[in-house]
Amino acid sequence: xxxxxxxxxxxxxxxxxxxxxxLPDLRRRWSSxxxxxxxxxxxxxxxxxxxxAPVFVDMVYAATGVPNLAAPIVYxxxxxxxxxxxxxxxxxxxxxxxxWRRVRWIVPCYAGVIVAMxxxxxxxxxxxxxxxxxxxxxxxxxTVAAFLVAFFVASLIADGALVYQCVKGGRMAAxxxxxxxxxxxxxxxxxxxxxxxxxxxxxxxxxxxxLGIRQFDPLSTAAPAFGALGIVPGVIGxxxxxxxxxxPVFRRWARKWRGFFALRPLHRALRxxxxxxxxxxxxxxxxxxxRVRRQLTELNEFRLGLGRYLDxxxxxxxxxxxxxxxxxxxxxxxxxEAAQLKAAVTSARAGVAAPPRSTPVDETRxxxxxxxxxxxVSVARxxxxxxxxxxxxxxxxxxxTKLVGG
Amino acid sequence: MDKHQRRELVGSVAAQFDLSADVTYRDLxxxxxxxxxxxxxxxxxxxxxxxxxEHITGATAVLADGSFLVICxxxxxxxxxxxxxxxxxAHQLLGHKYITLDKRAGLNLLMPNVLPRMxxxxxxxxxxxxxxxxxxxxxxxxxxxxxxxxxxPTQPVPPGTSDNLSRLRETLEH
Numbered sequence: 235x236x237x238x239x240x241x242x243x244x245x246x247x248x249x250x251x252x253x254x255x256x257l258p259d260l261r262r263r264w265s266s267x268x269x270x271x272x273x274x275x276x277x278x279x280x281x282x283x284x285x286x287a288p289v290f291v292d293m294v295y296a297a298t299g300v301p302n303l304a305a306p307i308v309y310x311x312x313x314x315x316x317x318x319x320x321x322x323x324x325x326x327x328x329x330x331x332x333x334w335r336r337v338r339w340i341v342p343c344y345a346g347v348i349v350a351m352x353x354x355x356x357x358x359x360x361x362x363x364x365x366x367x368x369x370x371x372x373x374x375x376x377t378v379a380a381f382l383v384a385f386f387v388a389s390l391i392a393d394g395a396l397v398y399q400c401v402k403g404g405r406m407a408a409x410x411x412x413x414x415x416x417x418x419x420x421x422x423x424x425x426x427x428x429x430x431x432x433x434x435x436x437x438x439x440x441x442x443x444x445l446g447i448r449q450f451d452p453l454s455t456a457a458p459a460f461g462a463l464g465i466v467p468g469v470i471g472x473x474x475x476x477x478x479x480x481x482p483v484f485r486r487w488a489r490k491w492r493g494f495f496a497l498r499p500l501h502r503a504l505r506x507x508x509x510x511x512x513x514x515x516x517x518x519x520x521x522x523x524x525r526v527r528r529q530l531t532e533l534n535e536f537r538l539g540l541g542r543y544l545d546x547x548x549x550x551x552x553x554x555x556x557x558x559x560x561x562x563x564x565x566x567x568x569x570x571e572a573a574q575l576k577a578a579v580t581s582a583r584a585g586v587a588a589p590p591r592s593t594p595v596d597e598t599r600x601x602x603x604x605x606x607x608x609x610x611v612s613v614a615r616x617x618x619x620x621x622x623x624x625x626x627x628x629x630x631x632x633x634x635t636k637l638v639g640g
Numbered sequence: 641m642d643k644h645q646r647r648e649l650v651g652s653v654a655a656q657f658d659l660s661a662d663v664t665y666r667d668l669x670x671x672x673x674x675x676x677x678x679x680x681x682x683x684x685x686x687x688x689x690x691x692x693x694e695h696i697t698g699a700t701a702v703l704a705d706g707s708f709l710v711i712c713x714x715x716x717x718x719x720x721x722x723x724x725x726x727x728x729x730a731h732q733l734l735g736h737k738y739i740t741l742d743k744r745a746g747l748n749l750l751m752p753n754v755l756p757r758m759x760x761x762x763x764x765x766x767x768x769x770x771x772x773x774x775x776x777x778x779x780x781x782x783x784x785x786x787x788x789x790x791x792x793p794t795q796p797v798p799p800g801t802s803d804n805l806s807r808l809r810e811t812l813e814h
Contacts, residue, residue, distance in 0.1 A: 259814045268811045326807050406805045418812055475812045508695065515778045517643075523789060527781055534720035538713065539694045599717035600666045606719035 238366055238459055242287035245462040248469050249280025255472075267333070268325035275318035282311035283462045288365040295363060305368045306355040309385045310348045316392030317344035319426075323392075323399045347388045354381040369436055370454040373443040382440060386433050393430045397423050414478030421471030428464025432457045490522035493611055497529045500572075500614035503579060504536035511535040530606055543578035545588035545630070552626045559622050568612035573626040576617060580627070641734065646779060649733060653679070654786035665718035668787050672725040676708065676732065683707035686725065688714040689755035698724040699762035700731065702740045708732070709741070711759040723784055730779035736772050739765050 253276045260269050284290060291304040320340050324333040358377040360368075372378040400423035407416035435457040439450045505512055511532050518524040552573035556566045581588065599609065616623050641649070656675045657668065677684040689711055691697070697713045697720075712724045731738065739762060768776070 263810075266810065268807055272811055322811075326811070327804055329803065403805065403808045406802060407808070410805055412805075412809070415809060415812060419808070472812075475809075476814065479813070510695075513774070513777065515774075515781060523785060524781060527784060530719065531723050531781075534715055534717060534723075535694075535697065538697065538715060541694060598666075598714075598721075599719070600664045601719075602662070602664060606665065606717060609717075 238455075239287045239289050241459045242283050242462055243289075245465040246280050246284030246287070248465045249276055249283060252276050252469060252472055253280060267330055267337075268322060271318050271322035271325055275315055275322060278311045278315035278318055279465075282308050282315060283465065285311065286458060286462070291363075291365045301363045302360045302368055305360075306351055306381075309351060309381075313344055313348050313351070313385060313388050316389045317341060319392040319396045320344075323395045326399055326403065344388060347384050350384055351381050354378070354384070366455045366458075367451065370439060370443055370448075370451040373440045379440070379444070382436075386437050389433055390430065393426050393433070397426045397430065400426065415475045417478065418471045418473075418475035421467045421474065425464040425466075425468035425471060428467070429461045432461030432464075435460075487522060490526050493607060494522050494525050494529065496611050497526065497533070497614045500575075500610070500617045501529050501533060501536075503617065504533065504540070504575065507536040507539035507579075507582065508532075526607065530610055533610055537575065540575065540578040540582060542587045543581040544574050545577055545581065547589075548574050548577040548626060548630050551629060552622065555622045555626055561622070564609070564612060565616075568609070569616045569620050569622050571613045572616035572620060573623045575613070576623055576627045577630045580630075641775070646782065650779065650782045650786055653733065654783060657787055659787065665722050665788070669718055669722040669725055672722070672729055673710070676710075676729050680708070680732065684710060686710045686712060687755055688712050688721065689759060690714050691759050692756050693760055693763075696759060696763045698728045699759040699766065700728045700738050701762045701766075702738050704740070704742055708738070709758075709762075711755055711762070719788075722787075723780060726780040726783045726787075727776055730776040730783065731768065731772070733779060734772070734775055736768055736776065 253273065256269075256273055256276065260266075260273050263269055285294070285304055286308045291302075294304040294307065295301060317340060321333075321337050324336050324340070327333070328336075354377045358372070358375055358381070360372055360375070360378065362371070364371045369382060373382070400419045404416045404419035404423070407413075407419060435453055439454045439457075442448075442450050512528075514528060515524060549570055552570040553566070556569045561569055578588070599606075601609075653675065656678065657671050673684045673686045683705075685707065687710070691711075691713045697715070698711065700708060700710045703709055710725065710728050712721055712728070715721055715724075741762075
């Protein structure tokens, strides 16, 4: 029995996770009927799966003393799931006011099915407790057979409609260029197919039982567990439309963390210039976008603080050595900047200001929204790793080779 | 101001900027004055100057005619200038009190060499608390993010999308 407990309880737990994830969305859009339908659908199937676990079947019996009472509860929950599924299909297909007119028929019909199943169960003679083979054990009991037929018909109609809507919606999503929604809907359809296959197998087994063929009875215990596993593609279908389009956000997030760690050595080397400028907004310590924005702002502040120590001689030497090393464009500029900053840090510590500049101030740096980030990452890499920067700073520090700007 | 109010404020202010695809930091910095002016109904004069104290990067004062004078450090990059201007603007958005200068100060603007000293004068007399500075810095940071970073995960609605598909998206994409 443990495998059935495991399957049903794990599937039920997955359903609870989905529901917990979806509830804040429901809170935000309280008046959305399709969201309500989806949440009721998840709730009903989750409770149904969980209560189908043998451990809960025993608990229901222990609590009520009614043999097999878990069976009508589980099947009623599955009928409630079917009603929610039909409502969801209608709210997807039609504007709310049109859908409501049909939903007002669906809900009483499915409530009627639940009542009929309860009455049929009440008049049935089902005293032997059957944890997982209730269906086949009592298949030849006429009232139980009617109970099961009502359940299967109600479920197959709803599942068929849901599969149709998911497939149709997937095609519309593909035509509209929404690949993640298309994939999600395909997984939803696959999840529902698990239930459809389960019900068809059970129906065939029951019909064979009515005909006196009992060899296929073991299938009736495996089929519901197989149907419950439909929650797995259901979860995938749930995740893809939500998180698929967010992949660029993850990429940017990862890239910013890489940038943060690339900038950190330079930031740490310069922060003594103006430590009071270093701040992290409350609650944003783990937001790499904020951390990098702060680093860029603070690096600019540090550079301002080092202004009087930025040596034109170091700049000329870095330009010359960089060109000799084959550097051009932004790479050359980054090496020059890194060399100036590194030499300025040494001069600032020694308290030796650079000679006044003889040439005009550099052209003000501008660019698209990523330019500043790219610039400082290049400078940070040059600061830590460039042999040209190391050579220029070493030459600048040596008394007999120190260049004097001007 | 809680984070929801701040997000709303930042969203409404950012919406007043022209954020076309080829916009640069300088374009955005230039727009700060216009948006600020639209926001207050007063002229905003932005001047860039080399400031003598490296711990002062920007200063703002109200002139006698109600217009704003913003002095910003002429740093090497427009990104930093934009950040400084947004910080100064954030004080105004948050209702912090700038100092008011007399008429003579307005005339001094005609002499560029006066700007660094005026910035220092304004900065030393402006009494923003540490909490106000931190709040302005947070708003400026979020404005900078809204203006220079695109982190929206939502896919645009393709033209001609059916209501049926819109309802599917509304249910499944959040």
